[in-house]
Amino acid sequence: MTEKALHVLLVEDNAGDARLLREMFSKEKVESFHLTHYLRMSDAETHLAKGGVDIVLLDMGLPDAHGIETVRRARAAAPNVPMIVLTGLEDEALAAEAMKEGAQDYLIKGQIESRALPRALRHAIERHRMQVETDLVRILQLQLKDEFLSHVSHELRSPLTSIYSFSSIIADGLAGQTSPQQDEYLQIILKNVSQLQAMIEDLIMVMQAQTGKLSVELLQTSVADAIVYAVDTLRRAAAAKDITVTFRPSKTLRLAYADPTRLRQILTILLDNAIKFTPTGGAVHIGAQSFEDDPTFLRVEVSDTGRGISSKAAERIFDRLYQVSDNGEAGRNGLGLGLYIAQDLVARQGGRIWVRSELQQGSHFSFIVPVFSLEGLIAPILAHEQKPGEAIAVLSVEITSRVNSQAVPSEILSLARSLLQQCLRPDTDLLLPNLNAASEHMLFYVIAYTQQQGAEVIERRILSQLRRNGQLQPADFTIAVSHSFLDPISRDANESMKTFIGQVAAGIQDHIGKQSFQERS
Amino acid sequence: MSQKKILIVDDDPEVRLSLHVRLKVNNYDVVFAGDGVASIAEARKHMPDLIILDLGLPAGDGFSVLERLKANVILSMIPVIVVSGRVRIPNREWALKAGAIAFLQKPVDNARLLSVIRHALGEKGSSEPVVYELGDTVN
Numbered sequence: 196m197t198e199k200a201l202h203v204l205l206v207e208d209n210a211g212d213a214r215l216l217r218e219m220f221s222k223e224k225v226e227s228f229h230l231t232h233y234l235r236m237s238d239a240e241t242h243l244a245k246g247g248v249d250i251v252l253l254d255m256g257l258p259d260a261h262g263i264e265t266v267r268r269a270r271a272a273a274p275n276v277p278m279i280v281l282t283g284l285e286d287e288a289l290a291a292e293a294m295k296e297g298a299q300d301y302l303i304k305g306q307i308e309s310r311a312l313p314r315a316l317r318h319a320i321e322r323h324r325m326q327v328e329t330d331l332v333r334i335l336q337l338q339l340k341d342e343f344l345s346h347v348s349h350e351l352r353s354p355l356t357s358i359y360s361f362s363s364i365i366a367d368g369l370a371g372q373t374s375p376q377q378d379e380y381l382q383i384i385l386k387n388v389s390q391l392q393a394m395i396e397d398l399i400m401v402m403q404a405q406t407g408k409l410s411v412e413l414l415q416t417s418v419a420d421a422i423v424y425a426v427d428t429l430r431r432a433a434a435a436k437d438i439t440v441t442f443r444p445s446k447t448l449r450l451a452y453a454d455p456t457r458l459r460q461i462l463t464i465l466l467d468n469a470i471k472f473t474p475t476g477g478a479v480h481i482g483a484q485s486f487e488d489d490p491t492f493l494r495v496e497v498s499d500t501g502r503g504i505s506s507k508a509a510e511r512i513f514d515r516l517y518q519v520s521d522n523g524e525a526g527r528n529g530l531g532l533g534l535y536i537a538q539d540l541v542a543r544q545g546g547r548i549w550v551r552s553e554l555q556q557g558s559h560f561s562f563i564v565p566v567f568s569l570e571g572l573i574a575p576i577l578a579h580e581q582k583p584g585e586a587i588a589v590l591s592v593e594i595t596s597r598v599n600s601q602a603v604p605s606e607i608l609s610l611a612r613s614l615l616q617q618c619l620r621p622d623t624d625l626l627l628p629n630l631n632a633a634s635e636h637m638l639f640y641v642i643a644y645t646q647q648q649g650a651e652v653i654e655r656r657i658l659s660q661l662r663r664n665g666q667l668q669p670a671d672f673t674i675a676v677s678h679s680f681l682d683p684i685s686r687d688a689n690e691s692m693k694t695f696i697g698q699v700a701a702g703i704q705d706h707i708g709k710q711s712f713q714e715r716s
Numbered sequence: 717m718s719q720k721k722i723l724i725v726d727d728d729p730e731v732r733l734s735l736h737v738r739l740k741v742n743n744y745d746v747v748f749a750g751d752g753v754a755s756i757a758e759a760r761k762h763m764p765d766l767i768i769l770d771l772g773l774p775a776g777d778g779f780s781v782l783e784r785l786k787a788n789v790i791l792s793m794i795p796v797i798v799v800s801g802r803v804r805i806p807n808r809e810w811a812l813k814a815g816a817i818a819f820l821q822k823p824v825d826n827a828r829l830l831s832v833i834r835h836a837l838g839e840k841g842s843s844e845p846v847v848y849e850l851g852d853t854v855n
Contacts, residue, residue: 345803349772352801353728356823360734363826369741392823399803410805610812665786665815 201316202247205232206239206269207254207281212304216252219309228313236260236268243272250316251278253298255289262289266296277323279315299323337406344402351395359388397532401515404539411543412609414628415567416455418483418493419444425462426481433470433479440466442481449485451493452567452628457540461548464533465497465560472558473501485566492546492563504552512550513538537562567628569700576625576644577696587642587699588650589706590678592657594637597671607666608637614664615639618656640707650678681706719745720837723764725755725781726799727773731822735768742830752776756784759791766836769816771800771807779814786815795836799824 203220207213213232220228231248233239236259242248251273255265269278279300280293290301299319302312364370366381373381403409422442433440451458462481469479477500486492504512511517518531541548541562552558565571594611615626623644643653654676661667661674681702684695722744724735732748739746747762749755752775759767767785771778778798785791798811801822808819818832 348803349801352822356801357728357730357734359823360731360738364734364737367826369737388823403803403805613809664813666812 200226200229201249201320202229202231203250203252203316204239204242204248205230205252206234206236206257206265207232207252208234208257209254212254212281216307216312219307219312222309223313234258236265240268240272243269243276246273248273248276250320251276252281252302252316253278254281255286255293263292263296266293266298270297275327277319279319340402340406344399344406347402348395348399352392355388355391355395359385362388394530394532397530397536400536401532401539404536409539409543411454411457411540413452413454413544415450416453416458416628418451418453418458418495418564419448421455421458421462422481422483422495424459425466428463429466429470432467436470436473436475436477438470438473438475438477438479440470440479440481442483445484448483449493450567451564452571453544453546453564457544458564461537461540461562462495462497464537465562468533469497469499469501469558469560473499477501486563489563491566491568493566494561494563496559496561498557498559500557503554503556503558504550505554506552509550509552513548569627569703570696572627573625573642573700573703574692574696576623576642577692577699584646585644585649586646586683587681587702588645588653588678589681589703590641590643590650590653590657590676592637592639592641592661593675594639594661594667595673595675597673607672610664610666611637611661612639614660614667615641615657618653618660619643624653642703647680650680654678679706719743720765720839721745721747721762722833723747723749723755723758723762723767725749725758725767725773725778726770727751728770731770738826738829739833744833750774752778752781755781756791759785759794763790764794766833767794767796768833769796769798771798771802771811779810782811782814782816797832797836799829 205213205216207216217230217232220230231242233242234257236257239251239253243251251269253265253269255262257265260268266278266280269276277299278297279302280290280298281302281304282290282293283304287301287303290298290303293301299322300315302315362381362384365373366378366385400409422444426440426442429440466479466481473479479500480496480498482496482498484494486494513534515535516531517535538548541564544564546562546564548560548562550558550560592611592615594607612626619626619641620643625642627640627642641653641657643650645653657676658674662669667674681699684698684702722739724732724739724746725748726732726735727750729750732750736746736748747758747764749758750773752773754775755767755769755773758764769778769781773781776784778800782796782798785794785796792815796816798807798816798819799822800807800811800819804819804821811819817836820829820832
């Protein structure tokens with residue numbers, strides 16, 4: 196089998212180095228290598244874009260690109276072409292960085308053996324090929340898992356839908372009059388449909404978490420709202436067992452930085468559990484306060500007067516599929532995924548969950564989630580180096596429905612949010628989470644480190660991006676985008692970053708209006 | 717007041733039958749299509765006030781139906797509710813981006829389905845906003 200000639204692209208501006216390397220190749224068989232040589236990054240980029248290159252030999256100090264930038268640009272021009280970087284003796288740290296950016300190997304100039312070079316090239320190409328294959332296999336596996344998930348979801352839900360639809364049609368008397376006894380039995384069927392459905396939901400959720408499809412969107416959000424939602428959802432279940440559920444929100448409770456949907460899920464799981472394991476006539480109490488050990492977290496506690504958990508069981512209670520063994524008193528328990536899911540969701544929001552319990556003394560489940568802090572949010576964009584003329588711009592984007600002053604549906608709200616996100620530069624712009632926790636009013640704020648011109652560019656980008664979407668047309672919504680700059684805050688060398696961040700945060704708060712940052716009473 | 721017409725697009729005859737019973741009793745006129753191609757033809761023929769669309773369909777899945785509806789000047793005016801047994805993420809987002817006004821997961825609670833339908837048709841007594849996050853469970 197004859198080997199195909201390798202097309203090597205050499206990017207090197209130093210004439211001496213380039214000559215040495217060329218000579219190494221000239222000792223090889225003419226048909227095994229085809230060498231192209233450029234002095235500048237820009238020419239190399241043009242050449243790479245045409246395709247056909249098998250490997251790049253890249254010097255990291257070029258007239259028009261330097262250091263790690265050379266690697267990034269070469270990768271951008273040809274993401275799938277393996278690359279070996281050429282560095283000086285003192286630059287091994289830089290070489291390591293280049294490897295992190297995707298270079299396959301590095302060679303130190305002046306230490307390259309002529310026979311080692313072709314071998315290094317072939318090895319780099321082979322390693323790259325294997326890496327691509329491994330990535331491909333992993334992607335395929337995830338795709339398969341995903342397809343399976345989709346299939347399971349659909350196939351389990353279809354028969355369940357039929358059972359639900361027709362039992363409820365009979366129960367509602369749409370297929371003739373039913374006897375009281377028939378009604379009672381139909382309610383049992385419907386209750387079981389609910390249980391099955393909840394189990395399917397849990398299964399899908401766990402599988403989605405495993406394929407990385409479980410999304411968590413952190414926002415400024417009210418824990419109290421999530422608790423009220425969960426209590427509302429399970430009101431009937433509690434009433435059926437004559438269990439009193441109490442929740443007294445503290446007036447000074449701060450907003451959390453969490454995903455409102457996921458918070459509601461966690462609370463629904465904990466409350467459902469508490470009701471399930473508390474005997475008739477018992478009590479469940481929910482509390483929410485600042486976390487005693489760390490005021491940057493909120494702690495939520497769900498306590499019951501149930502039979503409690505042994506310390507041995509408490510250790511394993513958040514494990515997947517774990518179920519506390521019982522004497523049949525609680526009936527069927529489901530899949531044993533609830534607390535596992537709760538733990539996973541808490542962890543994904545930067546929190547922690549634990550249980551304190553003794554047998555026959557009831558259980559106290561606690562979890563913590565971070566308190567919302569504007570400082571924490573803006574810190575990353577302020578770390579960006581300030582250029583002359585740059586300042587902090589606050590852009591406001593207001594979307595109002597034209598239809599009967601109706602509230603904007605939450606779907607449109609999250610659609611607008613994801614469209615806005617696409618308009619921003621990752622390092623210097625920040626879309627603030629919804630400042631009014633439960634509002635259907637669409638007012639978004641973007642903080643951008645930019646100049647006057649830059650702010651105008653972002654404004655135009657936002658407007659056209661939103662209008663391009665079929666659901667945000669002028670007939671249905673008005674969109675107003677505007678910007679202004681914060682008063683300049685001097686950032687002298689002696690001042691700590693923390694003070695600076697604090698001042699900027701205060702500036703933004705003043706700008707937007709302090710009331711937006713406080714919990715509604 | 718004339719009856720509002722709803723086009724149900726679903727390949728499962730059991731779903732069509734149960735929705736037929738449920739919607740008739742609530743005073744809606746119901747027409748059907750069992751696949752992607754028929755759904756566009758039926759939409760043109762009947763010009764319904766609302767379309768309830770399943771995602772898994774023969775002859776062009778629900779997304780391509782949605783695309784074709786939204787690409788047509790007249791048909792794009794008809795509100796579409798996607799009702800599917802598929803996983804919520806990412807289908808919900810796709811459906812909404814493609815122009816559906818709501819994504820409901822099967823099995824859909826009857827009261828909820830009716831509330832979303834009334835909301836979509838702009839009928840009175842539909843104060844409930846179209847918010848379905850956790851809420852698609854049957855209670």
